[in-house]
Amino acid sequence: MSSAPALTDAPRAGAMPPRLTPVDPARPEIVRDTGHAHGATVVEKPLSVAERLYNQAWLRKIVILLVLAGIWEAYGRYLDNDLLFPTFSATVEAFVRGLGDGTLPARAWTSLKVLLMGYAAGIALATLLTGLAIASRIGTDLLETLTSMFNPLPAIALLPLALIWFGLGSGSLIFVLVHSVTWAIALNTHSGFLSVSRTLKMVGRNYGLSGPGLIGKILIPAAFPSILTGLKVGWAFAWRTLIAAELVFGVSSGAGGLGWFIFENKNMLDIPNVFAGLLTVILIGLVVENLIFQTIERRTLQRWGMQA
Amino acid sequence: MDTGQPLLEVDGVTLRYKTPDHLVTATYRVSFRVWPGDRFVLLGPSGCGKSTLLKAVGGYMAPTEGEIRLKGRPVTEPGPDRMMVFQEFDQLLPWKTVRQNVVFALEASGRLKGRAALERANLYIDKVNLTKFADSYPHTLSGGMKQRVAIARGMAMEPDILLMDEPFAALDALTRRRMQDELLMLWEGTRFTVLFVTHSIPEAIKVGSRILLLSPHPGEVKAELNSADSPEAALRLENRIQQMLFSEEIEEAENV
Numbered sequence: 001m002s003s004a005p006a007l008t009d010a011p012r013a014g015a016m017p018p019r020l021t022p023v024d025p026a027r028p029e030i031v032r033d034t035g036h037a038h039g040a041t042v043v044e045k046p047l048s049v050a051e052r053l054y055n056q057a058w059l060r061k062i063v064i065l066l067v068l069a070g071i072w073e074a075y076g077r078y079l080d081n082d083l084l085f086p087t088f089s090a091t092v093e094a095f096v097r098g099l100g101d102g103t104l105p106a107r108a109w110t111s112l113k114v115l116l117m118g119y120a121a122g123i124a125l126a127t128l129l130t131g132l133a134i135a136s137r138i139g140t141d142l143l144e145t146l147t148s149m150f151n152p153l154p155a156i157a158l159l160p161l162a163l164i165w166f167g168l169g170s171g172s173l174i175f176v177l178v179h180s181v182t183w184a185i186a187l188n189t190h191s192g193f194l195s196v197s198r199t200l201k202m203v204g205r206n207y208g209l210s211g212p213g214l215i216g217k218i219l220i221p222a223a224f225p226s227i228l229t230g231l232k233v234g235w236a237f238a239w240r241t242l243i244a245a246e247l248v249f250g251v252s253s254g255a256g257g258l259g260w261f262i263f264e265n266k267n268m269l270d271i272p273n274v275f276a277g278l279l280t281v282i283l284i285g286l287v288v289e290n291l292i293f294q295t296i297e298r299r300t301l302q303r304w305g306m307q308a
Numbered sequence: 309m310d311t312g313q314p315l316l317e318v319d320g321v322t323l324r325y326k327t328p329d330h331l332v333t334a335t336y337r338v339s340f341r342v343w344p345g346d347r348f349v350l351l352g353p354s355g356c357g358k359s360t361l362l363k364a365v366g367g368y369m370a371p372t373e374g375e376i377r378l379k380g381r382p383v384t385e386p387g388p389d390r391m392m393v394f395q396e397f398d399q400l401l402p403w404k405t406v407r408q409n410v411v412f413a414l415e416a417s418g419r420l421k422g423r424a425a426l427e428r429a430n431l432y433i434d435k436v437n438l439t440k441f442a443d444s445y446p447h448t449l450s451g452g453m454k455q456r457v458a459i460a461r462g463m464a465m466e467p468d469i470l471l472m473d474e475p476f477a478a479l480d481a482l483t484r485r486r487m488q489d490e491l492l493m494l495w496e497g498t499r500f501t502v503l504f505v506t507h508s509i510p511e512a513i514k515v516g517s518r519i520l521l522l523s524p525h526p527g528e529v530k531a532e533l534n535s536a537d538s539p540e541a542a543l544r545l546e547n548r549i550q551q552m553l554f555s556e557e558i559e560e561a562e563n564v
Contacts, residue, residue, distance in 0.1 A: 206366065207412075303445060
């Protein structure tokens with residue numbers, strides 16, 4: 001751009017020579033009718049069935065899963081050693097048996113209950129910290145310092161401390177869960193609030209909104225993409241932390257979770273059951289990620305065109 | 309409305325803001341008066357503080373000197389009696405449909421509730437010819453349509469004054485011209501008061517009824533002109549404004 005401000009859209013009449021090239025009368029002007037393309041060429045046609053099927057991400061993924069299961073089965077049969085590597089079919093069998101006699105659902109429910117408590121507490125703490133960070137500069141500094149200190153600290157490293165403070169049981173589990181959830185959510189939510197466009201904030205204030213009204217009606221929805229990312233990351237952290245923590249000291253008042261189920265069965269050398277436990281962990285993770293979070297995403301971010 | 313009183317009085321307003329390194333004076337002792345039904349245009353090159361001035365009228369920043377009064381009351385904070393239409397396309401709430409955007413503005417500001425808000429929203433969405441898209445989300449609309457929604461939203465609030473900050477600057481030339489015509493047609497219908505910021509001389513002449521010419525660095529009032537009503541007069545006015553701004557440029561160049 002030149003330094004002179006662009007003041008006109010139209011050529012400057014009078015002030016400057018209006019035309020730089022003279023009109024050449026020898027060059028005829030061309031005007032054509034359009035609209036003959038119909039019939040002569042394909043304007044729009046549906047894709048073939050195979051192409052449309054290949055465009056479905058879930059179908060491609062299912063094919064990948066089937067191939068992986070096939071490789072697993074083949075290798076398991078080739079090894080023929082249930083103690084080291086049970087076949088896919090043996091794992092499925094153990095999984096179905098576990099589902100049938102109710103042990104797997106019960107264990108999974110125990111884990112999920114603890115997880116939800118920790119997750120909720122983590123969200124509450126993250127909300128509080130983010131609120132402080134938005135309200136004041138000191139709050140921002142506090143959040144930034146705390147997250148940079150604790151975010152790199154693996155939750156499992158706090159387990160020994162948690163054991164001393166809260167004893168064996170869900171208290172210590174929830175403690176490490178809160179630790180693993182809070183920082184991810186607080187960090188993402190805060191950066192989401194910071195990235196809300198100035199225009200949107202001005203629009204909100206134009207309506208006479210301020211304080212909680214502005215936060216609730218403008219900032220939170222506008223920062224929702226980042227908040228959802230935080231919730232997703234927090235969930236993944238929490239799920240991993242929980243299973244790992246249960247493996248170490250899962251038994252709480254006689255009812256252990258999935259991690260403990262895996263640990264127990266390993267001790268009894270019931271390896272198909274160990275695999276069934278792992279499969280359950282994977283399945284729950286998949287369901288939450290692909291059903292719950294993706295549904296939320298489809299209903300909100302994709303519909304609003306806000307997906308980053 | 310009492311037409312004997314100016315609607316908006318800007319009285320010797322100096323605006324300063326801080327960047328990390330500098331204290332910038334955006335406008336210096338700017339005064340003007342806007343009367344009801346005016347299409348008042350703030351015109352000037354980049355750096356003349358016209359947008360900053362509009363934000364001050366909007367209540368987003370306080371003058372360091374002077375006073376801004378709306379209907380005799382000093383402006384201290386943003387409010388729904390002065391609706392802004394921004395240049396940016398992201399001024400619509402992306403999580404609400406076109407209709408919800410307008411309704412939300414009415415309800416959040418406490419102007420109207422429920423059914424009345426819905427009816428008012430439908431009326432103004434119809435005025436900008438977007439009834440077909442009332443249930444669409446903003447990201448599915450073109451730039452011109454988004455600006456029309458923003459205008460409908462501003463008008464639906466029936467504010468004392470509509471503040472427009474280069475609302476058509478990010479549009480392509482053809483759309484911009486159509487939007488200018490539409491704005492004038494809307495104005496014919498309701499005769500609302502509008503304060504319009506632009507850096508385009510033809511746009512100022514076309515849209516405005518009264519033009520305030522600002523000089524840059526810092527913004528000072530150079531002239532306050534009546535707009536033209538015939539194409540010939542518009543051409544003459546355009547040349548005149550250009551000379552006024554141009555002569556300054558030449559002086560500046562000589563001073564360097």
